[in-house]
Amino acid sequence: MRRISRLRSEARLGWALVSPALGVIALIAIFPLGWTFWESLHLHELRMPWLGQPFVGLANYAEIAKDPRFWAALGHTVFFTVVSISLELLIGLFLALAMNRVFRGRGFVRAAVLVPWAIPTVVAALLWRFIFESQGGIANALLVEAGILNQPMVWFIETATAWVPVILADVWKTTPFVALLLLAGLQNIDLSLYEAAAVDGANAWWQLRHITLPLLKPAILVTLIFRTLDGFRVFDLIYVLTGGGPGTSTEPVALYTFNALLQNLRFGYGSALSVVIFAITFGLALLYVKGLGVRLGGDEA
């Protein structure tokens, strides 16, 4: 009897504690999400109001499936996300370990590391565009002087070279975020484990592989989920740096959705694109959770 009532009171308390968060989110998010789903099932061309807003079922989704530009954009997005996340995790882990250490100037390092994350995305993109400008850009000037290039290269007119500034800019800007999250995860690891391992003669590399990384799994999970979400929604950065060009070879799905929604005023089609992006990222998040073996509803083993 007592156990059941304790469980019930615990459930009541639990719901009471999550309700402020749920309340704010529900108030703000339910209407827009519902509206997006609703719109995706209708034809809604703002420029042609005489067509009305007829219900068309899954016609928008069928159009997406046949749209080569969408699949190309999806490919670009996946490529961008995978490359960026890999680089960011590696460098971020290194930085997190570094920031965790004691050394002179660590305060400065911690503050300096956050500077890229603190700059507005559009300004950061403008900066990197500036750096990779063919004539006035410092990147070309340095590369030519170092003898790596014979003459200034026009980075943005070849697909392969256009990705370089894009990925560099994203890694530059977002690694601090990854580093901070991993650093927070490092704080939860019991220091005595390291001491015990050191006493047993394990070197730093072994400690990293067998203590740090496994215990960092929850932090890595959160980092992966949020970075993937951000990667799939990348917009400002690529819009300013390449505009999706050359042609459409660096166009990500979010830019394509922007075009559909706010340039071409096709609310029905654009909403369907958004739902597809949602479905993909949701699926990926589920994959991460299962793959990393972290139980969401229960406690850590």
Added chain:
Amino acid sequence: MKIRWQNWLFGGALVVLMMFTLFPFYWAIVASLTPEAALFREPSLWPTHIIFDHYRALFDERDFITPIRNSLIVAGTTTFFCLIVGTLAAYALARLEFRGKAAIMAFILAVTMFPQISIVSPLYLLLRALHLIDTYPGLIMPYMTFAMPLTVWVLTGSIRQIPKDLEEAAHVDGASRRQSFTKILLPLAVPSLATTGILTFIYCWNEFLFALSFTLGPERQTVPVAIALFRGQYQVPWGQILAAAVVATAPVAVMVLVFQRRIVQGLTAGAVKG
């Protein structure tokens, strides 16, 4: 016994990374002190001809103080409420047993899975219906909604990793749930709180699309919107934009410097080992 070459390698890699991290910002500062015409001529690492016109224009011609004030209010309030609400939710999700926890975490996350541009139009309609356009709450509430997932997920993960035996011991000693929460758990969660606080603040500070769409005039517009308004139809005033970016980064950098010690535990706990 220290292995010196490992330390040298570590230090070297760190220096290289620091240069990579700070170089564009250094470049921004140099460019903001250069007359615009010289910017596109020949790039140079050192400022050849220093002028302060861009900075002066920021505060004389363009009144950059108001957007900074707005950004501070919005970012500060959002961070504040997000931490409180998020911590409560995280405690429940990490420490209490009840059904639906996974669903709650999924729901909280679902919002951030839509591209912002798709959310903007209906959110505008909603905020308009609530008469919140061009107000502080009109920005704070959407920001909270989008910053909450990170806060909740990070804090939940952190709290789960804090061993339960301390609270259990306190419970055995007669402490109430609230006391064990505030006196034991919370202090141990300070690194995660500080981290998510910093990240939330920066997110709000730099958010552009919502700020552009939900504010109408200079009284409520935030820093990114103000910077976007510098642009003419064709003209891009590089010098002023970069000067604004430098100025806008300063408060954030200060805040981080102040809080950076809290993002690591270890020494700040005043440990007495034994």
Added chain:
Amino acid sequence: MGSRDGALAQGRLYPRGKLVETPPRSRRSVVRLVTLSRLSTALALASVFGACARTSNKNETVLTFSGSALGAEGTLVQKQLKRFMVLNPGIRVELQRTPDDASQRHQLYVQWLNARVGNPSILQLDVVWTPEFAAAGWVLPLSRYGPSSGEFFPATIEANTWAGKLYALPWFADVGLLYRRTDLISGEPRTLEEMVASARGAMSRRGGPRYGIVWQGARYEGLITGFVEYLGAFGGRIIDDKGEVVVNRPEAVRALEFMRDELYGSHVAPLDVLTWHEEEARFAFQNGNAAFMRNWPYPVAAMSDTAQSKVAGKFAVSPMPKSGTAPAGHSTAALGGAQLAINAYSEHPNAAYKLIAYLTAPEQMLERAQAVGQYPTRPALYDDPRLKTAIAIPLDDARRAIESATPRPVTPIYTELSEILQIELHRALVRQAEPRDALNSAAARINTLIDRTGMRKLMSQTSRGQ
């Protein structure tokens, strides 16, 4: 056990099995947190209730004007609005700043108009937006106010007419111009081929400029404006008078091939232009690195400033020339500029029209030319001697350029059409596709677009421009 209890009682804990102190700082910060939370909740609630609508005097009509308000333009607009308010005592006008960046302003307008918001009462539209806004029912037709459309340049009126009705008044005109260095090029080139030859000559001279000609070739709307000029020079069009898509006709292919040849054949244009917008091209010319530049009129002011420009006093402008090898070709300038329209949801359309008519009146236009150097859209003003000092280039050249201006296709689906064309043109220019194939693909996709949106009938009836 006992010592642990004692330690707990004294506020010391056992994280990680070690005896540590709860830092007093952490405890204090938690207390501060709670107090601050109560204060902030109060503040937030207060601000919610304070967010009430602005009250307005019931006797006044309040209009909101949304337009370019940056720098000198801003000062001018405010001056003119004040004068208008003095002349019309019952009307108050407020200025609402919107970003000048075209796609940001467009996005805001779409958002507001989709929500049927009546403010801003007056919208500043880019030249290609009018049909789109008209078809969506977002701006009012002006016929009931009897605007004197004959007093404006015909091309500007064409661009603002949809389905036979005028929806906006042209405020100022932007036209594509060819800038040339007078110290390097002897006279105005009469044909494109002459232009390329002079450019090569200038480049090959010792101490000559790095580039022959610079233009805006990034994948954006500016590329279309440049292409339209080469297109007209060879006698081509995007859509003909019958509403047929003709952008893949031989003339158009030749125009695109000419542009490509400038990049890869004669090398008068650097590959960099394929990433450039207006500003990068301006800086290249302004720093003395180019013999020719294609750009709008706005750089004239900056380039005449001896403090920052290396070419002050050493350049002249003229319309883009035609091609010497195409009999149907003619000198063409892309038409840009701004128009003023009335928000269809505004509560005070009559007052709004008064304001639009005032701002587009000759005196105000002249004042704008004098203050900001923007070209008026009234031909009569070009006979006015006062305009001579206002516009930095000879009046005749300016008038010629505007008269040779052709609007881009006037249709609500222009943005989608333009995007298709931008992609294909850019592909051809970066050599991802051949010009003929690119233009064929563009024509096919534009036709699909027209059919999908049911625009075919409307386009054949009201087709104008290129």
